[in-house]
Amino acid sequence: MNETADHALSPQDCLVMLMIAVSVSDQTIRTSELIKIENQVNTLPIFGQFDIDRITVLSKTVYDLFAHEDGLDALFGLVRENMPEKLNETAYALACDVAAADGTIREGELRLLEEIRDELNIDRLHAGAIERSARARHMTI
Template identity: 65%
Template sequence: MTLDAASLSPQDALVAIMIAVSMSDQNMRTAELVAIQQAVTSLPIFNDYDVDRIKEVSTITTDLFEEEEGLDALFEIVRAALPEHLFETAYAFACDVAAADGALYQPELRLLEEIRYELQIDRLHAAAIERGARARHLKG
């Protein structure tokens, strides 16, 4: 499947980041998929988003993960499609998906670190975003 930056909307880029985090440990957990679905169906950034695109973006992300330089290609596409003012939003969504199942696994932590680097998220801002995700997903 071929994808160029022009065919990916900012919302698609946000979905791709969330799917990538869920896929990072080779196990897409139900809680993570629910977190993605809830974000897409309830947050204002996705008001006009066609939820049927989630499947297509998921397929694209999966295909990229199977390529040798796929993660680099994903970040290139995401940076091209996502306005800079939404970089922290993308990181917040990534953190929410990672925290959704109540556990953070090494592959997820490595990918979050890569997202921080690729989207140039300031370390202090990243810490605040991470703390917010942790607070939202605490269990009793």
């Protein structure tokens, strides 16, 4: 299959894969989304020990998964197996930031965010706060 299948995924890998999934969810990967992912990986403490070169491998894994009808379910299965629940809100916040990075959250991104929220059991009140903070951080004049 691919290199990721030969190695267990780290929690950070799962976070990156969810961010990539949001970026590709509307069929167009925007530069602002890629920059957002790279900036998150380069600056957030959760990624302190993460090898940024893994992004290429993880991107290929997401593309390969999404080429199959049940790819999203497979992605969520990998996340459930390899990411502790305590990172669920972090994962959702990162996904929201990627969706908001270009100033417009498109329908495909909204649908995927809803599925991520449901899959990660994010409480509606917490989800609303996370979504609002992402909007506030990415507001333009």
